[in-house]
Amino acid sequence: MNNHDFSRIAHFLHEVGMLKRTPRTGYQFLGSGSENVAEHSFRTAIIGYILARMAEADESKTIFMCLVHDLHETRVGDLNYVNRMYNTTNDRKALQDALEGTGLESDILPIFEELEEVDTLEAALAQDADQLDLILNLKEQQDLGNKYAAKWLECALQRLRTDYGRELGKVIVETDHTDWWFNGPDKSWWITKNGKK
Numbered sequence: 001m002n003n004h005d006f007s008r009i010a011h012f013l014h015e016v017g018m019l020k021r022t023p024r025t026g027y028q029f030l031g032s033g034s035e036n037v038a039e040h041s042f043r044t045a046i047i048g049y050i051l052a053r054m055a056e057a058d059e060s061k062t063i064f065m066c067l068v069h070d071l072h073e074t075r076v077g078d079l080n081y082v083n084r085m086y087n088t089t090n091d092r093k094a095l096q097d098a099l100e101g102t103g104l105e106s107d108i109l110p111i112f113e114e115l116e117e118v119d120t121l122e123a124a125l126a127q128d129a130d131q132l133d134l135i136l137n138l139k140e141q142q143d144l145g146n147k148y149a150a151k152w153l154e155c156a157l158q159r160l161r162t163d164y165g166r167e168l169g170k171v172i173v174e175t176d177h178t179d180w181w182f183n184g185p186d187k188s189w190w191i192t193k194n195g196k197k
Helices: 007-022 026-030 037-055 059-068 080-088 091-099 106-117 121-145 149-158 164-175 188-197
Strands: none
Touching: 007 037, 007 091, 026 121, 037 059, 037 121, 037 164, 059 106, 059 121, 091 106, 106 121, 121 149, 121 164, 149 164
């Protein structure tokens, strides 16, 4: 980024903010749950870091892939699996146009292409991170009583590409989504809160 066009970068950052207002549309079909693309991308990046660490892959590259994997959705929106049967988008062109003039094109476009081709371990891990975020959301919906979430979980688990992704996915579906809250370091807090003896 030798030539800094701060105005163009400001426009791009405002555009990235649209991901906070871009809903993930699959939940319409599931019937419960909601999430925007920015929320999804954040946890996907954390999952990507964990998977890359497990696999001894390039952590920074995997995280970066996770952060940019849905950037094009500022322009094309989030198309769920049914939408994709009837609609096509040029995701790369949308991303290229979003990046034009920012000086970021040579950093982000090759990463996006590598992620789409899935020819590297980091790309496979980032793809798994994307699915694992969905699996976490589906497990929560299942625990909250949505009986259809189990069907979706079955499909999502089959899309996992790496041994680390499959193992983590298996544990996620076996774990109550509230266990982290109740199994904290001091379980007596639930009894002794507010000074109760």
